[in-house]
Amino acid sequence: MANTILRKRSLIPGTTSELVVDAPHIAAKARPGNFVILRVCPDGERIPLTIADADPTAGTITIVYLVLGKTTAHLETLGEGDGILDLCGPLGRATDIHKLPGEVICVGGGTGIAAMHHIAKGHHKAGNYVVGVIGARSRELLLFYDELKAICPEVLVSTNDGSFGRQGLVTELLQERLKNSPLVSEVVGVGPVPMMEAVAKVTKPFGVKTTVSLNSIMVDGIGMCGACRVSVGGKTKFACVDGPEFDGQLVDYRELSQRLGAFKPQEQRSYEEFKKSHVCKCTHS
Amino acid sequence: MSANAPTPKGKKTGPRTPMPEQAPAARVKNFSEVALGYTPDLAKAEAVRCLSCKKPPCRKGCPVEIDIPGFIARIVANDLDGAYKVIRETNSLPAVCGRVCPQEVQCEGQCILGKKHEPVAIGRLERFVADAHLSASACETLTGGDECKLVREDLKVACIGSGPSSLTVAGYLAAQGIKVTVFEALHELGGVLVYGIPEFRLPKAIVRQEIDAMRAQGVEFKTNWVGGMTITVPELLEQGYKAVFIGVGAGLPKFLGVPGENLIGMFSANEFLTRVNLGRAYKFPEADTPVIAGKNVVVFGGGNVAMDAARTAMRLGADAVTLAYRRGEPEMPARKEELHHAKEEGLILKCLHGPIEFTGDDKGYLTGVRLQKMTLGEPDASGRCRPVVCEGDTCEVPCDMAVVAVGTGANPLIPQTTPGLSVNKWGYIEADPETGETNMPGVFAGGDIVTGAATVISAMGAGRKAAKEIARRLLG
Ligand SMILES: Cc1cc2nc3c(=O)[nH]c(=O)nc-3n(C[C@H](O)[C@H](O)[C@H](O)COP(=O)(O)OP(=O)(O)OC[C@H]3O[C@@H](n4cnc5c(N)ncnc54)[C@H](O)[C@@H]3O)c2cc1C
Ligand SMILES: Cc1cc2nc3c(=O)[nH]c(=O)nc-3n(C[C@H](O)[C@H](O)[C@H](O)COP(=O)(O)OP(=O)(O)OC[C@H]3O[C@@H](n4cnc5c(N)ncnc54)[C@H](O)[C@@H]3O)c2cc1C
Ligand code: FES
Numbered sequence: 172m173a174n175t176i177l178r179k180r181s182l183i184p185g186t187t188s189e190l191v192v193d194a195p196h197i198a199a200k201a202r203p204g205n206f207v208i209l210r211v212c213p214d215g216e217r218i219p220l221t222i223a224d225a226d227p228t229a230g231t232i233t234i235v236y237l238v239l240g241k242t243t244a245h246l247e248t249l250g251e252g253d254g255i256l257d258l259c260g261p262l263g264r265a266t267d268i269h270k271l272p273g274e275v276i277c278v279g280g281g282t283g284i285a286a287m288h289h290i291a292k293g294h295h296k297a298g299n300y301v302v303g304v305i306g307a308r309s310r311e312l313l314l315f316y317d318e319l320k321a322i323c324p325e326v327l328v329s330t331n332d333g334s335f336g337r338q339g340l341v342t343e344l345l346q347e348r349l350k351n352s353p354l355v356s357e358v359v360g361v362g363p364v365p366m367m368e369a370v371a372k373v374t375k376p377f378g379v380k381t382t383v384s385l386n387s388i389m390v391d392g393i394g395m396c397g398a399c400r401v402s403v404g405g406k407t408k409f410a411c412v413d414g415p416e417f418d419g420q421l422v423d424y425r426e427l428s429q430r431l432g433a434f435k436p437q438e439q440r441s442y443e444e445f446k447k448s449h450v451c452k453c454t455h456s
Numbered sequence: 457m458s459a460n461a462p463t464p465k466g467k468k469t470g471p472r473t474p475m476p477e478q479a480p481a482a483r484v485k486n487f488s489e490v491a492l493g494y495t496p497d498l499a500k501a502e503a504v505r506c507l508s509c510k511k512p513p514c515r516k517g518c519p520v521e522i523d524i525p526g527f528i529a530r531i532v533a534n535d536l537d538g539a540y541k542v543i544r545e546t547n548s549l550p551a552v553c554g555r556v557c558p559q560e561v562q563c564e565g566q567c568i569l570g571k572k573h574e575p576v577a578i579g580r581l582e583r584f585v586a587d588a589h590l591s592a593s594a595c596e597t598l599t600g601g602d603e604c605k606l607v608r609e610d611l612k613v614a615c616i617g618s619g620p621s622s623l624t625v626a627g628y629l630a631a632q633g634i635k636v637t638v639f640e641a642l643h644e645l646g647g648v649l650v651y652g653i654p655e656f657r658l659p660k661a662i663v664r665q666e667i668d669a670m671r672a673q674g675v676e677f678k679t680n681w682v683g684g685m686t687i688t689v690p691e692l693l694e695q696g697y698k699a700v701f702i703g704v705g706a707g708l709p710k711f712l713g714v715p716g717e718n719l720i721g722m723f724s725a726n727e728f729l730t731r732v733n734l735g736r737a738y739k740f741p742e743a744d745t746p747v748i749a750g751k752n753v754v755v756f757g758g759g760n761v762a763m764d765a766a767r768t769a770m771r772l773g774a775d776a777v778t779l780a781y782r783r784g785e786p787e788m789p790a791r792k793e794e795l796h797h798a799k800e801e802g803l804i805l806k807c808l809h810g811p812i813e814f815t816g817d818d819k820g821y822l823t824g825v826r827l828q829k830m831t832l833g834e835p836d837a838s839g840r841c842r843p844v845v846c847e848g849d850t851c852e853v854p855c856d857m858a859v860v861a862v863g864t865g866a867n868p869l870i871p872q873t874t875p876g877l878s879v880n881k882w883g884y885i886e887a888d889p890e891t892g893e894t895n896m897p898g899v900f901a902g903g904d905i906v907t908g909a910a911t912v913i914s915a916m917g918a919g920r921k922a923a924k925e926i927a928r929r930l931l932g
Contacts, residue, residue: 196681196686196687197686214739214743214744256643257643257679259642259643259680259686260685261685261686390730390735390745391641391642391707393682393685393869394869395707395709395726396709396727396730397724398723398724398727407711412868412869425820429720429819429820430718430720432720438746441744441746
């Protein structure tokens with residue numbers, strides 16, 4: 172059945188999960204960089220999630236989400252065999268991928284690693300030498316290490332506490348790599364806004380093409396509302412149809428961060444109410 | 457509340473029969489429909505005013521040429537079924553049109569009575585007939601009995617988008633026994649009728665009933681399918697659809713192009729209305745989609761969209777809603793009834809004012825807007841007077857929310873993914889005005905994506921033309 176969750180895997184217990192969903196028509200079209208918009212319940216909010224992987228033969232897509240508020244928490248209550256009420260995609264422009272002379276460095280942070288995975292895989296398939304650079308606060312919070320290992324000849328890891336890989340930040344690893352590499356054709360950064368901003372800052376002196384994937388607030392995802400607008404090179408762009416990927420040097424990160432907080436009080440209220448009602452539901456069943 | 461005594465039978469020159477409506481003070485606090493509709497008595501009182509002209513000019517004023525005197529005569533004769541059938545011959549969404557058409561420039565604008573007295577309230581009568589019928593069973597509603605044709609699965613047609621243009625194509629073709637599949641990008645069907653026009657003007661239940669009626673006729677609806685992304689036009693043709701109708705509307709919101717437009721609290725009308733209508737943000741937190749309920753709201757624009765945004769902001773609890781429009785009140789393109797209702801509800805009009813700049817605090821929240829005074833100059837190409845800047849005459853209006861309703865552009869998603877499809881210089885799809893066919897054989901287009909933002913009835917008119925041509929080709 173379309174939209175049915177076929178497999179669920181907890182990546183970080185309680186906060187991050189991976190779903191493999193039956194969605195043949197989306198899987199057939201999904202390219203790296205695309206995302207879906209889903210709704211979990213009637214009167215639910217439409218939220219965008221990146222397609223972390225797609226298998227057109229099996230007719231499935233993979234999504235990975237961090238539980239952050241009402242909708243993702245509700246999604247987390249679903250299990251294998253459950254259906255996702257509304258699932259729409261693929262949306263957004265696909266990543267521009269072709270054979271490049273030098274290596275491609277794919278930097279991922281937090282849940283962004285899963286989103287970055289699909290892009291890295293695309294570059295790998297195009298015959299590019301992909302270097303994965305990923306980071307998390309500590310070892311148990313690191314996602315998709317094995318998946319990336321399968322497609323990247325090198326995966327560089329940093330953790331804030333040093334429990335795995337190098338102690339420090341991904342940007343430090345990136346800087347070293349840029350210094351030591353003979354030829355880097357492109358750097359891709361996917362993760363929290365401050366991380367993407369920092370990636371762009373590090374790559375700037377090297378003059379290397381830098382692509383970031385923006386996660387602005389979206390409603391329709393097909394260019395009809397402008398909720399997702401971001402300033403890129405001083406121009407207003409709609410992340411859902413002009414992006415979500417943009418030139419990392421041109422993005423107004425401050426505006427993006429501020430706009431991501433536009434509905435904070437309402438979101439908190441919504442989450443609180445959900446937690447209350449959800450406890451209720453659990454005791455019933 | 458405002459229903460006067462019915463016009464005495466036979467008195468045609470008296471004032472038109474008012475339609476009961478919610479009182480302004482009450483309705484501004486709720487999202488229920490403002491205009492309540494005629495009772496049978498009121499409808500009859502109004503219907504008898506019709507002169508039953510031999511060559512009715514009202515019919516010429518109707519983009520789908522409803523036999524207006526014909527249906528009104530049946531109201532007088534107590535034959536509501538007959539009246540409905542007459543309307544349905546040319547209009548597949550009468551309950552919607554009775555509510556949202558700009559009748560004053562269409563049918564009612566042509567009414568002979570209107571030359572000396574008030575025109576017959578055709579829109580209200582159309583709504584009355586349609587509402588009276590919505591309770592009847594679906595197939596009967598559409599075709600007047602068990603005449604529903606068997607759907608031929610071998611003759612299939614695809615519609616992209618589910619606004620009034622596509623729905624008209626679907627309704628018309630289904631009645632001819634042609635299998636129609638409608639692909640809609642959003643999770644709800646109806647286009648602007650559900651995500652744009654608010655509940656208090658067009659209850660969603662009405663749109664849903666019209667759609668259910670089509671479903672009962674065999675039309676298949678697929679939501680969450682994005683034309684150009686989930687499936688492309690060439691793929692639909694490959695899959696055996698004999699024709700594809702593109703009715704995706706003119707979605708892309710325009711902004712004002714002045715500094716500060718991305719501050720928090722600044723919305724396009726599309727975003728604001730979509731959050732409230734499609735996302736049901738008016739019942740947050742019961743519904744999850746949030747919206748900012750501004751206390752001091754400024755809306756930019758002078759059309760129906762601006763009116764809907766302003767009146768929605770009032771209902772979300774704003775203390776003051778100001779409408780800033782660059783031209784004068786007579787130039788406003790909104791339906792007169794909407795402007796009238798909005799003023800009754802407390803809308804502050806600031807005509808001849810345009811924005812120069814939005815200001816915000818250091819956290820990125822909107823705090824105010826600087827407005828430029830304008831005056832009217834010479835008429836421009838559109839025939840409307842051009843607004844001219846009054847140098848040095850500006851003012852500040854504090855606000856925590858602003859809504860931009862200054863029009864939309866063409867959504868490029870379909871043209872970008874349909875190689876060879878002709879569009880004009882603004883990105884609107886080029887279609888034959890007679891048949892709706894694009895430069896690609898078998899691919900038709902109509903509604904706002906062809907004309908730019910227009911009206912429900914003109915989108916339906918375009919759908920009807922295309923549907924007739926498609927039916928002619930498929931059925932011979
Ligand atoms: C193109 C794109 C791809 C994304 N991919 C992923 C992904 O693969 N995995 C993942 O975990 N997250 C992803 N996100 C972010 C994800 O959409 C939000 O975390 C989610 O909407 C939170 O919803 P909530 O109701 O659980 O939390 P809320 O409490 O409602 O929101 C928490 C925060 O999420 C953001 N947010 C809220 N609503 C939306 C919305 N409608 N659209 C976008 N952001 C919103 C806001 O910054 C908000 O402060 C992506 C966002 C975009 C735009
Ligand atoms: C707020 C507002 C108030 C209005 N008030 C009035 C009024 O009072 N009277 C009046 O006559 N007119 C009014 N209009 C104008 C009228 O609603 C439109 O002219 C009319 O709806 C156009 O119909 P359409 O079929 O062309 O497209 P739309 O109604 O715009 O519907 C298009 C549909 O296509 C879908 N879509 C878009 N892209 C894709 C895609 N790629 N794949 C699949 N689906 C897609 C959209 O989600 C949408 O559902 C108003 C408009 C607005 C926004
Ligand atoms: S999400 Fe509405 S335009 Fe991008």
